[in-house]
Amino acid sequence: MTAGRKNTRVSLTNPQMTIYQAGWKEQSRFRVAVCGRRFGKTFETTEEIRRAVRLAVERRISVDNEIWYAAPTFRQARKIFWPKLKKFFPPSWLWTKPRESDLSMEVGPYRHVVRVVGLENYDALRGSGLFFFVGDEWADTRPGVWNEVIRPMLSTAQGHALFIGTPKGRDHFHEIYEKGQDGPTHERGWWSCSYTTIEGGNVSEEEIASARSSLDPRQFRQEYEASFESFAGQCIYAFSHSGSIKDRTYDPDSPVFIGLDFNINPMSATVWQEQETPEGETITFQIDEIVLPTSNTDEMAKEIVVRYGIRASDFSGNATVQAGHISVYPDPSGGCRRTSSGGNTDISILKSYGLTVVTRRKAPAVRDRLNFTNSMFLTSSGKRRAFVSPRCTQSIESYERYAYLVNSSEPDKSGGYDHLVDATGYYLFFRFASQAVDGSRLRFLER
Numbered sequence: 001m002t003a004g005r006k007n008t009r010v011s012l013t014n015p016q017m018t019i020y021q022a023g024w025k026e027q028s029r030f031r032v033a034v035c036g037r038r039f040g041k042t043f044e045t046t047e048e049i050r051r052a053v054r055l056a057v058e059r060r061i062s063v064d065n066e067i068w069y070a071a072p073t074f075r076q077a078r079k080i081f082w083p084k085l086k087k088f089f090p091p092s093w094l095w096t097k098p099r100e101s102d103l104s105m106e107v108g109p110y111r112h113v114v115r116v117v118g119l120e121n122y123d124a125l126r127g128s129g130l131f132f133f134v135g136d137e138w139a140d141t142r143p144g145v146w147n148e149v150i151r152p153m154l155s156t157a158q159g160h161a162l163f164i165g166t167p168k169g170r171d172h173f174h175e176i177y178e179k180g181q182d183g184p185t186h187e188r189g190w191w192s193c194s195y196t197t198i199e200g201g202n203v204s205e206e207e208i209a210s211a212r213s214s215l216d217p218r219q220f221r222q223e224y225e226a227s228f229e230s231f232a233g234q235c236i237y238a239f240s241h242s243g244s245i246k247d248r249t250y251d252p253d254s255p256v257f258i259g260l261d262f263n264i265n266p267m268s269a270t271v272w273q274e275q276e277t278p279e280g281e282t283i284t285f286q287i288d289e290i291v292l293p294t295s296n297t298d299e300m301a302k303e304i305v306v307r308y309g310i311r312a313s314d315f316s317g318n319a320t321v322q323a324g325h326i327s328v329y330p331d332p333s334g335g336c337r338r339t340s341s342g343g344n345t346d347i348s349i350l351k352s353y354g355l356t357v358v359t360r361r362k363a364p365a366v367r368d369r370l371n372f373t374n375s376m377f378l379t380s381s382g383k384r385r386a387f388v389s390p391r392c393t394q395s396i397e398s399y400e401r402y403a404y405l406v407n408s409s410e411p412d413k414s415g416g417y418d419h420l421v422d423a424t425g426y427y428l429f430f431r432f433a434s435q436a437v438d439g440s441r442l443r444f445l446e447r
C-alpha cells in the first residue's frame with residue numbers, strides 16, 4: 001500500500017506528509033516527530049490512527065493487539081482526542097457505541113479496539129498487546145513509560161509507534177529524537193524529524209512575531225522552533241548586570257507593587273513601581289527589597305506599611321496610615337495557609353493592614369513563572385521590561401546566582417536564592433502574564 005494524499009481523506013501538509021510517509025517501514029518502526037506549537041501534531045495523529053486501523057484489518061492482526069492514542073494525562077487525552085476519534089469512523093464501522101467509561105471503541109470488520117489513554121498511572125495500562133501506539137505531547141510523559149510498559153506491549157504483533165510533541169529540555173524525548181538521527185546515537189528502527197511552527201503552516205507570521213515579542217528567547221526557540229533547550233545554568237538568565245540594572249528612586253505619587261514569598265526564614269518581598277513608555281507599554285522598576293529573617297506575615301505587613309504607607313490625619317486629628325495604593329502579589333497558597341498567630345490566613349493578615357492583595361486561586365508552575373520572569377527581563381525581540389535598582393543587592397545576587405541543579409530542570413534551592421526570585425515571579429506573572437500572552441499562548445505555559 002502506498003501512503004499519500006490520495007489515500008487520506010484530508011490533506012496533510014507537506015511536513016505532516018513526511019512524517020506520515022516515513023511510517024510502517026522496518027527502518028522507521030519507531031518514529032519521533034519534534035514540532036513547534038500548533039504545528040498540527042494532534043491533527044497528524046488522527047490520520048495515523050486511521051491508517052493503523054486500516055492496516056490492522058488488511059493484515060488481519062489479532063484483535064488482542066490494540067491501537068492507542070496516548071496523552072500525558074487521561075484528562076488531556078479525553079479533551080484533546082476523544083471527541084475527534086468519535087467522529088472518525090463511519091457508523092457502519094462501529095460495533096458498539098464508543099465507551100465513555102474507558103474511552104475505547106471497537107471498529108472494522110474484526111472489532112479492532114481503538115483506545116484513548118492517559119499515561120499518568122501507566123503501570124495500570126499493562127495487559128493487552130499493541131499494534132500501534134501514538135504518544136502526543138511526549139515530553140510531558142514520565143520517562144519510564146516507554147521501556148517499562150509500551151515497548152513490551154508492542155512485541156507480540158511487531159507493532160509500530162509514533163512519538164510526537166514539542167520539546168521541553170534535554171530529556172527522554174530528546175534521547176529518543178537522537179536515536180532517530182544519523183550519527184553515533186542512531187539506533188536501528190528509529191526515525192526522527194523536527195519542524196518549526198512556521199513550517200507547520202497553521203500559524204500566521206504575524207502571530208509568530210507577536211509571540212516573539214512576549215516570550216523570552218529560550219522559550220520562543222523551544223515552543224516555536226522546536227529546539228531542545230538546555231536548562232543548565234542560571235534560572236533567570238535574561239537578567240543582565242549591564243542591561244537590567246537601572247537606578248530609580250521611590251516616587252511617592254505613584255502606586256507600589258510588591259511580590260511576596262511567604263517563606264518564614266527569610267520572609268522576602270520585592271518592591272516595584274511602574275511606568276508607561278511613550279509606546280504605551282508598561283515597564284517596571286524594582287526599587288526595594290524586604291528580607292526579614294525568622295519572621296511572619298504580620299511583621300512583613302507592618303514593615304511594608306512603615307516603608308510605603310501614606311501618613312495622614314483623620315477628622316479628629318489622629319495620625320493614620322493608608323496602604324490601599326500598595327498592591328501585594330503573594331504566593332497564592334497563602335490564601336489557605338494559617339500562620340500560628342490567631343488562625344488568620346496569610347492573605348487575610350495582609351488585608352487587615354489595609355494592603356490591596358491581588359491573588360489567584362492557583363500558583364503558576366515554577367517553570368512558567370521562571371519563563372515569564374525571563375521574558376520580562378528580556379523578550380525574544382530584545383526588549384527589556386523589568387529593571388532593578390542597584391540598591392537591591394540581595395535581589396541582584398539572587399537573580400544572578402539562582403541556578404538549576406546539574407543535569408536537571410529543577411532549580412537548586414540550597415543557596416536560598418529562590419525566595420526573592422519567587423517573590424518577583426508572583427508579581428510579574430500575576431501582574432503581566434495575562435496582558436502579554438493571550439489565552440491560546442497561555443495554554444502552553446500550562447502544558
Ligand SMILES: Nc1ncnc2c1ncn2[C@@H]1O[C@H](COP(=O)(O)OP(=O)(O)OP(=O)(O)O)[C@@H](O)[C@H]1O
Binds near residue numbers: 013038
Ligand atoms: N493538514 C491540516 N489541514 C487543515 N487543518 C490543519 C491541518 N493540520 C492542522 N490543522 C489545524 O491547525 C490547528 C492546529 O493543529 P493541531 O491542534 O493538530 O496542532 P498541535 O501541534 O497539536 O497544537 P498544540 O501545540 O496546541 O498541541 C488545528 O485547528 C487543526 O485543525
Ligand SMILES: [Mg+2]
Binds near residue numbers: 042043136
Ligand atoms: Mg496538540
